Every structure is written in C-alpha cells, then in structure tokens.
Amino acid sequence: MISIAFLFISCVKLLLIPSYHSTDFEVHRNWLAITHNLPISKWYFEDSSEWTLDYPPFFAWFEYFLSHFAKWFDINMLKLDNHNYSSFNTILFQRLSVIVTDVVFAYGTYQCTLAFNSSWRAKVVLPLLLLANVGLLMVDHIHFQYNGIMYGILLMSLANMFKERYLSAACWFTVLLNMKHLYLYVAPAYFVYLLRNYCFTSKMFIFNLKHIIQSFSVKNTFRLGAVVISIFAISFVPFLHQIQQVISRLFPFKRGLCHAYWAPNIWAIYNVVDKAAIVAGKTIGLNINNTLATMTGGLVQEVSHTVLPDIKPFLTIVLTATAMLPALYKLWSSGSNALNFVRCLVICGLTSFLFGWHVHEKAILMTIIPLSILSVVEAGDAKTFLLLSTVGHYSLFPLLFPNSLLLIKVTLYVLYSCYAFYSLFKMYPLHLCKYSLPLLNSLESLYLIGLIPLFLYENIFHHMFSLSASLPFLPLMLTSVYCSFGVTYSWLKYYIYFLNKCDMPVKTVKKKR
Numbered sequence: 001m002i003s004i005a006f007l008f009i010s011c012v013k014l015l016l017i018p019s020y021h022s023t024d025f026e027v028h029r030n031w032l033a034i035t036h037n038l039p040i041s042k043w044y045f046e047d048s049s050e051w052t053l054d055y056p057p058f059f060a061w062f063e064y065f066l067s068h069f070a071k072w073f074d075i076n077m078l079k080l081d082n083h084n085y086s087s088f089n090t091i092l093f094q095r096l097s098v099i100v101t102d103v104v105f106a107y108g109t110y111q112c113t114l115a116f117n118s119s120w121r122a123k124v125v126l127p128l129l130l131l132a133n134v135g136l137l138m139v140d141h142i143h144f145q146y147n148g149i150m151y152g153i154l155l156m157s158l159a160n161m162f163k164e165r166y167l168s169a170a171c172w173f174t175v176l177l178n179m180k181h182l183y184l185y186v187a188p189a190y191f192v193y194l195l196r197n198y199c200f201t202s203k204m205f206i207f208n209l210k211h212i213i214q215s216f217s218v219k220n221t222f223r224l225g226a227v228v229i230s231i232f233a234i235s236f237v238p239f240l241h242q243i244q245q246v247i248s249r250l251f252p253f254k255r256g257l258c259h260a261y262w263a264p265n266i267w268a269i270y271n272v273v274d275k276a277a278i279v280a281g282k283t284i285g286l287n288i289n290n291t292l293a294t295m296t297g298g299l300v301q302e303v304s305h306t307v308l309p310d311i312k313p314f315l316t317i318v319l320t321a322t323a324m325l326p327a328l329y330k331l332w333s334s335g336s337n338a339l340n341f342v343r344c345l346v347i348c349g350l351t352s353f354l355f356g357w358h359v360h361e362k363a364i365l366m367t368i369i370p371l372s373i374l375s376v377v378e379a380g381d382a383k384t385f386l387l388l389s390t391v392g393h394y395s396l397f398p399l400l401f402p403n404s405l406l407l408i409k410v411t412l413y414v415l416y417s418c419y420a421f422y423s424l425f426k427m428y429p430l431h432l433c434k435y436s437l438p439l440l441n442s443l444e445s446l447y448l449i450g451l452i453p454l455f456l457y458e459n460i461f462h463h464m465f466s467l468s469a470s471l472p473f474l475p476l477m478l479t480s481v482y483c484s485f486g487v488t489y490s491w492l493k494y495y496i497y498f499l500n501k502c503d504m505p506v507k508t509v510k511k512k513r
Helices: 002-015 024-037 057-070 088-101 103-114 120-131 134-144 147-162 166-177 181-199 209-215 218-250 266-283 313-333 338-355 361-375 379-394 403-427 442-449 451-464 474-499
Strands: none
Touching (some): 002 120, 024 057, 057 218, 088 103, 120 361, 147 338, 147 361, 166 181, 181 218, 181 313, 181 338, 181 361, 313 338, 338 361, 361 379, 442 474
C-alpha cells in the first residue's frame, strides 16, 4: 500500500515541476554552489549572496552531496556568482532532488506503520495521511524546500521509540538536529522520555533518594551520551575553528519577533492588538508616534511595538519553557507510554510555534505530521488533528500567492481535508452535534466554515474593493490572525486532553528490545 501510494503521489509531484517556486529555490541553489566550490572553512563565511548558509553542518554536507549530481544537469547552477539562475535543467534537478529524497519520508512512514498492530488504520489510513500531506506538497513541491527527508528521519526516530529502541531513536533525532536545528522545538520531549525510560531502569519512579540512585543506570546514560555526543562531534568538529560564525548563522536573533508573513501564533494576535491600540489612541486624540511599527511592511527585520511592550528573544524562551513544563512533568509520570511521548512532542512543537521567536509558518507541520500518527489511535487525538490540520494547512496558502496556483492549492487542500474527515469519521463515527462537522463540536465547525468567507475576501473582495494599493498586507494579516485563534484553541484543547490521559502503556504498540 505504501509503495503504491508513494508512486502515485510522486506522479502528482512530477506534474508540479513547472509551477511557481519561491526564493527558497535560489537559497538552495546558492548552497549547492557554496558547498561545491569552497573549502568547508569558508562555507559559513561566504556572503556574496543574501541567501547565506544557515543550516547545521549535516544539511550542508547534504547540499554538497547533491551538488555532485547537479553538475550533470547544468554546471552553471554551481557558479557562485550566478545569482537567481533558474534554467529548465536547474529547476528539473532541484525538483527531482526533493521528490527522490522523499523516499526517506516514505520509509519513515513504513516504519511507523510497523510499530502498530496490523490493521487497516495503520496499513491504509495512516500512510495516506502522511504521504499525501498537503502541507508538504505545498511547501516542498511548489514553494520549494527539503522538509520531506527530515520528517522521514523524525518518523524513523518515532518508530524506534515505539519499539523501545531508545539508542536508535536518539541517534536518528540527533542526526535530524544536525540537519535542521529548528527541531530543537521538540527536543525537551526527547530529553525527558529518554531520561525516564533509558537512563532510569525502574518502571515505577519514586521520589526517594535511595530509589533514584538504585534505578539510575550509569551504563545506559553513558551509552546515550556517547551516541549523542559522537554525532554532534562528527557534525561540528570540522567547523570548530569557526564555531562562533556557525552559531551566529544558526540563531540570528536580529531577524525580529515575526517572519515577514506572520506565523499564526500568539505574536500575530499581539501585533494586531498593538495596531488596534494605535488606531484607538489616535481616534480619541492621543499623540502616538508609530513610525517604528512597521510589522506589516512585509520585510524580515527588527521591529518595535508602539503601545504594547516590545518582546525580546529571552522572554519568548522563558514563555515557551514555562508553558512546556506541565506537559513534560506529565510525560515523566507516564513512564514507558510511547503514545504519550508523541503527544508531548506535539505539545512541545506547538508551544514553541505559539510563543517562539521568529517562527516560520511552515513549522506548523512539525506538529501536524506526528499528530497524524496519533489520529489513527484514539478519537481524542483525531479531533485535534482534524481541527489543527485544516487550519494549519490553510495558513500556508499565502506562501503560494500567484493567482495561477489558486486552483491547484485549493484542490489539493480540499481533497486532503475531505479524505482526513471521511477516513477518521469511518474510524470514529461520532457526530457531537446535529449540524457539526464529523468529530467536531458546533463551535469548532463554525470556525472552520469561517475559512470560506476569509478565502473569498482575500481572493475576490479585497481586489473588488480596490484595497490592494492602500492595504496590500491586509489579507495576510487576516489569515494569520484568524488562523492564530484556531491554532491556539487546538493547543489548549490538546494540552488539557494530554494532561488527563491515562499513564498506562498502550497495548496497540509493539514492544521490541
């Protein structure tokens, strides 16, 4: 089933090769050129293009590996000064490289299906929910990125965690961190679960000093540490002489609180409240200087709020860590319940998405994809998945802004959403209200239906009312803010659901040592 689904979806991806691509296409072309032409001592210093290398070393080596195949398609794409080069062969190579490396995502999907008892849920529904994820289709195969291979590595790590192969799970996740550091969002869940279930050998944890000492395994801790440190060493030792430069590239805190297109999180709401306060203040005659408040300018930069206090990076770190603590404590008390580990991972990812610094809208997939696995396990997980995936995938629409993509993105989105609702409703035939969507209550259903008038305004009425010149970023702002409420609600609902979950291990998960 997985191979057939993968081949069919790959055919769809092939049809998308000529479609629009974003500036990320030039980003990765430039990285191919950097890694192919320069010694590694200059990879993180090269800045002739604005699209400098800012991913961890393993991804840089991945680009270096690809560059040796790229030269057979078009050697000109590997010229450092050939900025914005996009010949047909260049486009063909980069598109095909994403499609081919999605094999890792398919393999990760296969490994996850093996972790569950054989059923049509694991063999049919789960592979399609993962492989046909509309967010990945939009982000990787139209907008252009390499998320598929990295989510494949994440799925392999989760599959090993289900099977209690803790060292393998840690190994794959550490590899993932060294490909894309934004997966630090979910690292706290890994740390707590591995500490509780691998470093401590007792199934029952008692807060007693003698018991803690007796149950702590120095041998296991050493093994785990050796795996993690070895992978980081392989990754970073060649760059030790320039480590400060590498770190500055990986964590550019001067990029500002929000991305150019606001991710649908707490800070989108915060920005709008600040804007509304400016308008209200001027209405009642207050002298408000808002020359610094350029948050809707569409640029990546540091900005200042006018009425509300400015948000600093340290505050976002504190808020994120504090909001994670109850979930991490719950995970600790859950023992070897691997499903609760994935639930906590989803919450950690969603918490970082809501409160983090300079969050990219694409990071919502970091929660939707693991939640896809849980959706075929219990109805409570499926409910949040349907709500979050519908809102989260819609929030990616502004990435595909050309009018020529309107029919494509709507068709893909509607087909995937309908399949998700249909398949999960067949699994859990629950109608919470007579006039509600499957598995959702009336308020949640009304909210999702509200995406329709939002879409119509953005694509028809905004232009009909000739607001494109005076308020060009209003549709983006409306999308961000509207979706922010849905994402925040999903986070709160799922957080409460997780905290109330039973701590006992789930029998549907195979346990293999």
